[in-house]
Every structure is written in structure tokens, then in C-alpha cells.
Amino acid sequence: MKRIRTRFAPSPTGYMHIGNLRTALYAYLFAKSQGGDFILRIEDTDRARYVPDAVEFIERTLAAAKIIPDEGPHHGGNFAPYVQSERMDIYKKYAEQLVESGHAYHEDGAIRQKMPRVGETTFYDVLHGNITIANSELEDQVLLKSDGMPTYNFANVIDDHLMEVSHIIRGTEFITSTPKHVLLYEFFGWELPTFIHLAPVMGKAEDGTVSKLSKRHGATSFNDLIEAGYLPEAITNYVALLGWSPKNSCQEIFSMDELIANFSLDGLSKSPAVFDYAKLDWMSGEYFKAMTDENFAAVADKYLAGYDKIFLASLLKTRVAKLSDIPAMIAFLKELPPFDIELFTNKRNKVTPQKSAEILAPAIKILEQVDLWTLDTLNEKISAFVAESGLKVGAVMWPLRIALSMQKVTPGGVTEILYLLGKETSLDRLNAALEKLQ
RNA sequence: GGCGCCUUCGUCAAGUGGUUAAGACACCGCCCUCUCACGGCGGGUUCAAGGGUUCGAAUCCCUUAGGCGUCACCA
Numbered sequence: 001m002k003r004i005r006t007r008f009a010p011s012p013t014g015y016m017h018i019g020n021l022r023t024a025l026y027a028y029l030f031a032k033s034q035g036g037d038f039i040l041r042i043e044d045t046d047r048a049r050y051v052p053d054a055v056e057f058i059e060r061t062l063a064a065a066k067i068i069p070d071e072g073p074h075h076g077g078n079f080a081p082y083v084q085s086e087r088m089d090i091y092k093k094y095a096e097q098l099v100e101s102g103h104a105y106h107e108d109g110a111i112r113q114k115m116p117r118v119g120e121t122t123f124y125d126v127l128h129g130n131i132t133i134a135n136s137e138l139e140d141q142v143l144l145k146s147d148g149m150p151t152y153n154f155a156n157v158i159d160d161h162l163m164e165v166s167h168i169i170r171g172t173e174f175i176t177s178t179p180k181h182v183l184l185y186e187f188f189g190w191e192l193p194t195f196i197h198l199a200p201v202m203g204k205a206e207d208g209t210v211s212k213l214s215k216r217h218g219a220t221s222f223n224d225l226i227e228a229g230y231l232p233e234a235i236t237n238y239v240a241l242l243g244w245s246p247k248n249s250c251q252e253i254f255s256m257d258e259l260i261a262n263f264s265l266d267g268l269s270k271s272p273a274v275f276d277y278a279k280l281d282w283m284s285g286e287y288f289k290a291m292t293d294e295n296f297a298a299v300a301d302k303y304l305a306g307y308d309k310i311f312l313a314s315l316l317k318t319r320v321a322k323l324s325d326i327p328a329m330i331a332f333l334k335e336l337p338p339f340d341i342e343l344f345t346n347k348r349n350k351v352t353p354q355k356s357a358e359i360l361a362p363a364i365k366i367l368e369q370v371d372l373w374t375l376d377t378l379n380e381k382i383s384a385f386v387a388e389s390g391l392k393v394g395a396v397m398w399p400l401r402i403a404l405s406m407q408k409v410t411p412g413g414v415t416e417i418l419y420l421l422g423k424e425t426s427l428d429r430l431n432a433a434l435e436k437l438q
Numbered sequence: 439g440g441c442g443c444c445u446u447c448g449u450c451a452a453g454u455g456g457u458u459a460a461g462a463c464a465c466c467g468c469c470c471u472c473u474c475a476c477g478g479c480g481g482g483u484u485c486a487a488g489g490g491u492u493c494g495a496a497u498c499c500c501u502u503a504g505g506c507g508u509c510a511c512c513a
Contacts, residue, residue, distance in 0.1 A: 011513055046512055110511055128443070137441055137509075145511040152513045176442055176508045199444075200506075208448095212506075238450095241462090245451055250461045252450095269451075272506070276449050279463040289476080319475045346473075382472085397472045409474040416472095 004036030005166045008062075008069075009156065011043045012054030016061040016222040018275065019171065019201040019213055022239045026198065027169040028067045029240070029263040039163060040072030042083045043156070045149040055083070061222050064232045066256050071163075079163040084155050091150040094158050094188070095143050103187040109146035113154075113180065115139065121179035126196045127270045133179045141180055153177055157184045160193055169196045196265065199272045201242055213275050220275070229323025231299065234284040242273045253286055281321035288317045303327060307420070315412035329411050333420055336429055337406040339436050344402050349394040356399035357437040359391070363400060364430050373423045379415045403433035 008024040010016075031038040040062065042055055055073055062069065071077025081087055095111045098104035104113050115138040122132040143154040150158070160168060175197050185192050202210050203217030213220050219228055225235050237254050246254075246262045254262065288296060297304060297313035303326040304312055316326060331337075344353040351359075366385050370377060386396045400414045404426060410417055418426045 009513090013513095043513065049512070108511085112511095131442070133442065139509075142511045147511080149511085151511065156513090171507090172443065173507055173513085197443085202506085204449080210505080241450065243450090247452095250452080252462060271444050273451090274449060276463070279450065282463055285475095315475095349473080379472090386472090393472055401473055407474095411475085413472045413474090 002166055003164070004031055004034040005039065005164055006031040006036065006169055007039040007041050007160070007163065007165050008067075009041040009043050009159075009170075010058055011046065011049065012051055012058065013049065014051035014054040014057050016058065017213070018220050018222060018225070018239060021061070021065060021222050021236075022201060022242060023170060023198060024062060024067055025065070025236060025240055026244065026263075026268070027167075029259055030167060030169065030265060031070075032260045033263040036166070037070040038068075039077065039079075039165065040069035040075065040082065041159060041163070042073060043152060044083060044085045045145075045152065045155055047147065047149065064226065065222060065236050066232065067236075084150070084159065087155075087159070088148055088150075090162070091144060091155055091158055092148070095150070095154065098143065098184075098187060101187065104143055110142050111144040113141040113143050113184065115141070115180070115183065121182055123178055123182045123192070123195060125175070125178075126194060126265055127268055128175075128197065131175060131178070133176065135179070137176075138180055138183075153180050154184070157181045161185070161188070161190045165193055167194045167196060169198065172197045172199055196268070198268070199243060199270055202272045202274045204274050204276075210272075210274055217275070218277075225280075227324075229300075229325070230280065230284045231287050234280070234287040237287075238280045238283045242275060243269045245269070253283070285318075285321050288320050291317060293317065299323065300326060303330075307333070311416075312411070312420070315416055319411055329409075332405045332407055332410070339433070340406060341437070343406060343408060344399055344437070346398045349392060349398045351395055351398045353437055355395075356402070357434060359389075359396055359399050360403060360430060360434045360437070362389070363396065364427065364434065367418070367423075367427060367430070370423070373419065375415055375419050378418050382415065399433075400430070403430050 006027040008027050010020055010024075028038045030036075040059070042058070044050055059072070059074060069075045071079065071082065073082045095104060098113070099106065099111060102114070104111050116135045118135060120132050120134045121138075122130050124130055141153050142151050144150055159165075178195060178197075182192065201213045203213035203220065204210050205216065219225055222235060226232065233255070236256065237259075240254065240259055241252060244263070244267050247264060247267050249262070251258075251262070291299075293310050293314040296317040297309040300313060300316065300323050301309065303323060307330070312330070316329065319329070320326060341353050344351065344356040363382075363385060366381055370381055382396070386393050389396065397414045401410060401417065402408070404414070404417050404421060412420070421429070
């Protein structure tokens with residue numbers, strides 16, 4: 001059987017769109033699941049759009065996502081060069097060959113492909129089956145531009161053949177130009193690769209409309225997501241499920257190795273998928289929860305400066321969707337938000353501002369007596385106070401939490417916050433709140 | 439506009455002629471809890487519409503509608 005070889009062929013734009021990342025992922029997963037090769041090829045034939053250092057950017061991004069090319073500009077391989085601008089003589093040779101055989105012609109310093117005017121061209125796509133397009137829909141394509149560079153439609157065919165790519169995995173936007181490629185393969189007498197055209201990744205705008213995922217939908221590049229504080233593994237995992245699902249399994253959390261082991265082409269979806277940040281948040285949270293306090297403290301390090309990192313990590317890792325959520329969650333430790341009497345009202349625990357004052361006063365007395373400011377002692381004292389007062393635990397905790405943090409949601413319980421704040425600050429805040437409540 | 443692709447809960451999706459149409463996220467409710475989170479339990483007119491074929495259709499065929507893509511010396 002022919003060796004499975006796939007490729008990811010981005011143009012160097014300095015931006016790794018999530019849809020591109022997914023294409024790369026699927027090409028990688030398919031190759032690896034079949035024991036084949038995954039190639040990185042740079043399609044930099046548009047000089048106007050070239051961005052310096054974009055190749056390194058792409059390589060770094062793939063590395064971060066753990067998508068490792070077997071061949072590429074800096075990965076070695078027997079089919080170098082893997083950068084199209086370095087292969088100009090190759091394209092020229094094949095273009096001239098087409099001119100000689102009568103399948104192309106010169107015009108305005110460029111070489112154009114001569115399309116048949118009648119008949120139709122059919123090709124097989126793994127996801128869509130046979131697709132037929134009338135040749136009359138095809139126009140005489142430019143193969144070699146007047147600046148000597150090939151067009152995508154030409155270079156892509158030449159390289160895929162020369163690099164022995166067996167499966168072309170790319171976006172649906174290429175479906176309608178595939179007949180042109182097929183014709184080229186036929187002109188040269190080359191064997192056709194297998195086509196797999198992936199549905200696009202969509203984004204949902206605030207007004208509810210759905211369109212191809214783009215910057216208007218917020219953070220949509222791998223790097224945007226990393227900067228927001230999602231783990232690369234979580235992003236890759238989520239993106240993998242956006243258009244693919246495992247057979248005979250409901251598993252959703254996958255390591256890269258598990259993805260490779262479970263991947264198969266028939267699990268691919270042919271309809272567009274909407275990128276859902278809520279689900280990404282959930283999945284990301286699953287990854288954080290599975291981490292040890294130490295590991296979480298390490299990835300969240302820069303957000304934890306100035307605190308007992310490991311302790312804070314233990315409180316935060318079950319509540320965080322993305323690392324950039326952290327500052328807002330712990331800002332109250334440094335500075336108490338403005339007093340808001342509304343917060344002292346809580347129906348569930350039957351707490352009101354007035355009731356809060358009644359609870360706070362004796363609680364402060366108790367805490368003032370505490371010399372050993374540790375979690376255990378604090379917990380013990382508060383529990384005793386609760387038992388003595390005959391109130392529900394929640395009724396006591398609520399006003400304390402609000403007075404200490406001025407927010408309904410905090411990382412950790414009241415005991416942890418008291419501990420984190422220290423005795424002096426805790427009592428200052430408690431007294432200040434009591435004063436305002438009275 | 440021509441051509442092409444797509445259409446199962448709000449979202450990701452399983453499903454390939456006979457199922458109570460899985461599961462997950464989100465949402466809502468309840469429970470637990472030191473609030474939130476975590477955890478547990480439960481809930482929801484989901485097969486775009488209309489025609490066929492068939493004893494039987496989300497699954498096969500046709501039509502319609504909508505969405506997306508493509509018609510570059512961009513990829």
C-alpha cells in the first residue's frame with residue numbers, strides 16, 4: 001500500500017487562524033494514525049502578502065500545539081526545499097512542459113492553463129463523494145505569474161505530486177478549484193491524490209449571525225487563545241472536536257496520543273461547526289482541575305506574584321476557565337472593591353444588611369481573640385461560633401464573605417480568605433463593613 | 439447571478455430503513471456544601487419545509503427554502 005503522506009501548506013501571514021490550526025491538526029492526526037508522514041510546506045508565492053518571520057511563527061505555533069512535522073523548512077526531509085519561493089525553477093520547467101504539450105500558453109508575460117471548453121470533470125472527495133463540475137465553468141488559469149512566481153493552483157499540484165502527498169486535506173473553499181488541479185494531474189499523467197475538503201469553522205456574532213470565524217468574533221487565533229490563558233492542550237483538544245468525533249465512544253478529553261489513536265476520516269463532519277467559547281471554557285477548566293497545585297501554580301505563575309502561590313493555586317484551579325480570569329478573581333485581596341450594601345442581601349441564606357450587622361459584631365469579637373491565624377484554628381473558631389449562634393452556616397458565612405471581599409464569588413471559602421488576608425486586614429475590613437451597616 | 443457544498447436540541451454531535459433520536463457544553467430546577475466553584479440528580483416540542491418510495495424514513499429519491507463557498511497574475 002502507498003505510504004500515507006499529508007501536508008499542511010499555509011501562506012506565511014504571521015497569524016495562525018483556528019481554522020488553519022484545525023486543518024493542520026487533522027492532516028497530522030490522519031498521517032500519524034496511519035503511520036505516515038506529515039509535511040509542512042510554506043506557500044509564499046504572493047510577494048505582496050509576505051510577512052517577515054512568519055515561517056518561524058508558524059513553526060513555533062505548531063510546536064506549541066504539539067503538531068510535529070516530519071518534513072519541513074527546518075525539519076529536514078528528502079523533498080526540500082519546502083518553501084515554494086525556493087522552487088521557482090521547478091515550476092518554470094513544468095509550466096514550459098505544459099506549453100509544449102499544448103495544455104498552456106503564454107500571455108502578457110504569464111503562462112496560462114488551457115481549459116477544455118466542453119465536458120465535465122469529476123473527482124472523488126472522501127467527505128463529499130463524487131463532485132462534478134462542468135468544464136465550461138473553468139477559466140484559463142494563470143499558472144506562472146509575470147513575476148515568475150507560480151499561482152497556488154499550479155504550485156500546489158506540482159509540489160503535492162513531487163512530495164508524494166497521498167491525501168490532500170484542506171478547506172472547502174478549494175472544492176471549486178479542484179477540477180483545475182485534476183486537469184493538471186491528467187495533463188501530466190500523474191496519479192491523483194485523495195481529496196478531503198473540510199467544512200469551515202464558523203463564529204457566532206453578538207447579533208446571532210453565523211459566519212466564517214474571523215477577527216470580528218474575538219480571539220480567533222491560536223496565539224490569541226494562548227494569551228488569554230488557555231492551555232495549548234486544551235485548545236488542541238477542543239479544536240479537534242470541532243468537526244470530528246470519535247467512533248463508538250463519547251470521550252471528549254483527549255491527549256494528543258489518544259487523538260492519534262482514535263482518529264479516523266469517517267469521524268469527520270462535512271457541515272460547518274460553530275466555535276463555542278463556552279465549551280472551550282469548560283474543557284479548559286477540566287484541564288486545570290486535573291492539574292496538581294504545583295503545576296497549576298507554574299502555568300499561572302505570573303498572575304500569582306506576591307501570594308502564597310501553591311495555596312492560591314489550590315483554590316483557583318477548580319474555578320478558572322482561562323488564566324487571564326485570575327486577576328479579576330483575586331484583585332479584592334489587594335484592594336477591597338467599593339462598599340455595596342446590596343451584596344449583603346442573600347435570599348437563600350435569609351440574610352439582610354441588618355442581619356449582617358447582627359452577625360458581624362459578635363463574629364469580630366471572636367476573631368479578635370484568635371492569635372494563631374491558621375486555617376485550622378479559624379475554621380474551628382467559626383464553626384464554634386456558628387454552633388453557638390444557632391444560625392445556619394451559610395447565614396454566618398455570607399456577611400463575612402461580603403465584608404471581606406465585597407464580591408459574591410471568591411476563590412475559596414471564608415476561612416481561606418481570612419487566612420489569605422491576614423488578621424489585621426481581615427479585622428479592618430470587617431469593622432469597616434460593620435460601621436457602614438449600622 | 440452561474441456553479442458547487444451544507445442543513446439532527448441554542449452549540450458540538452451520535453445515528454447509514456424499525457432507537458423511548460445517544461452523549462457533551464450552555465440553560466433551568468433540586469440536592470450537597472462554608473457563598474461561588476466542585477460534585478450529584480433531574481428538565482426541554484431537536485431530524486429546515488413539502489412531496490414521494492416503503493409495511494415502516496432523521497436515514498433512500500425529487501422539489502423548495504436558507505446558509506456557506508467560488509467565479510483573481512490571493513491562497
